[in-house]
Amino acid sequence: MQLDIVIPCFNEEEVIKEIHLRVKKILEEIKGKKLIDGYNIIFVDDGSNDGTFRILEKFSQKDQSVKALSLSRNFGHQAALSAGLRFSKGDAVISMDADLQDPPELIETMLERFNEGFEIVYGVRGDREQDTFFKRTSATCFYKLMLWFGVQIIPHHAEFRLVSRQVLEAFNQYGEVNIFIRGIFPFIGFKSCKIAYKRDPRFAGKTKYPLKAMLKFGFEGITSFSVVPLRIASVVGAFVCFISLLASALGFLTYLIGNTIPGWTSTVLPIYFLGGVQLIFLGLLGEYIGKIFLEVKKRPLYIVRKVLSANNKNNKNFFDLN
Numbered sequence: 213m214q215l216d217i218v219i220p221c222f223n224e225e226e227v228i229k230e231i232h233l234r235v236k237k238i239l240e241e242i243k244g245k246k247l248i249d250g251y252n253i254i255f256v257d258d259g260s261n262d263g264t265f266r267i268l269e270k271f272s273q274k275d276q277s278v279k280a281l282s283l284s285r286n287f288g289h290q291a292a293l294s295a296g297l298r299f300s301k302g303d304a305v306i307s308m309d310a311d312l313q314d315p316p317e318l319i320e321t322m323l324e325r326f327n328e329g330f331e332i333v334y335g336v337r338g339d340r341e342q343d344t345f346f347k348r349t350s351a352t353c354f355y356k357l358m359l360w361f362g363v364q365i366i367p368h369h370a371e372f373r374l375v376s377r378q379v380l381e382a383f384n385q386y387g388e389v390n391i392f393i394r395g396i397f398p399f400i401g402f403k404s405c406k407i408a409y410k411r412d413p414r415f416a417g418k419t420k421y422p423l424k425a426m427l428k429f430g431f432e433g434i435t436s437f438s439v440v441p442l443r444i445a446s447v448v449g450a451f452v453c454f455i456s457l458l459a460s461a462l463g464f465l466t467y468l469i470g471n472t473i474p475g476w477t478s479t480v481l482p483i484y485f486l487g488g489v490q491l492i493f494l495g496l497l498g499e500y501i502g503k504i505f506l507e508v509k510k511r512p513l514y515i516v517r518k519v520l521s522a523n524n525k526n527n528k529n530f531f532d533l534n
């Protein structure tokens with residue numbers, strides 16, 4: 213039984229040493245207990261512009277179990293994670309963030325669940341006490357909205373999860389460019405379970421998800437899995453039509469009685485309002501068309517510049533190694 217750990221890193225020079233140390237310690241313990249035969253720690257350097265690559269280069273030469281993919285530029289968290297998952301050949305793979313917010317000590321519990329027959333083990337945040345009030349409330353609203361839009365998402369689960377080889381093979385069949393990984397796994401199915409954990413604060417460095425990136429990511433999640441927003445356009449349209457029919461009937465009635473409606477306001481305001489509503493939905497339609505545009509081009513999700521591994525001294529590329 214081979215276990216792989218996939219860790220995407222973008223400008224994480226301050227945390228790599230620590231995460232390597234803690235993950236390695238746990239994996240050695242698990243190996244000692246004969247729960248696994250071997251393991252790889254697969255780091256993905258997502259085009260970092262700090263010392264991340266140099267540190268990974270050193271680690272991959274010193275430690276046989278460290279493999280590192282260096283991407284040609286910053287492709288984003290989801291692409292970097294996909295690269296690591298696709299590279300893995302393990303019987304089970306655990307993905308986790310580099311900043312130690314996902315406690316490596318849970319790896320053993322995840323493995324126990326896997327051995328009980330669960331093909332996907334989701335790490336779910338037990339509480340969000342560490343978060344600011346804003347992040348806590350916005351996250352809860354986001355998950356509610358996602359579920360309402362019909363997206364099968366596990367609330368308060370990020371990317372800390374174990375998946376079996378079979379699930380990973382299924383995941384690898386998803387060739388979409390607009391990728392929202394945490395939405396794909398529940399969609400794949402298989403027997404799954406959740407384990408609750410307390411998410412620690414970031415060990416060092418800064419978050420790579422400021423508010424703007426978080427909103428973009430949330431919007432990506434909804435539009436990648438749900439067409440309900442488009443349907444809302446039809447519902448709003450039908451509602452506005454109904455109201456305007458009533459208003460027309462009222463106008464006609466007052467005309468028959470002999471009072472014409474004098475108002476400028478009642479004429480001009482709906483024009484502005486409906487103009488706004490139309491533009492919003494036109495924009496929304498544009499978002500989906502934009503996605504189709506990106507999907508049909510089938511551009512690669514990421515490009516691997518280098519594969520670092522102690523037994524890859526000749527610097528073979530990604531494709532030769534796979």
Ligand code: UDP
Pocket residue numbers: 219220221222223224258286287288289290292293308309310311313418419420421
């Ligand atoms: N990350 C990445 N590429 C990016 C942004 C982030 O590989 O473009 C990695 C980052 O190094 C970390 C994980 O994705 O391992 C999650 O990022 P972060 O911890 O900053 O997000 P937060 O926990 O603040 O939501």
Ligand code: MG
Pocket residue numbers: 309311313414419
């Ligand atoms: Mg983090």
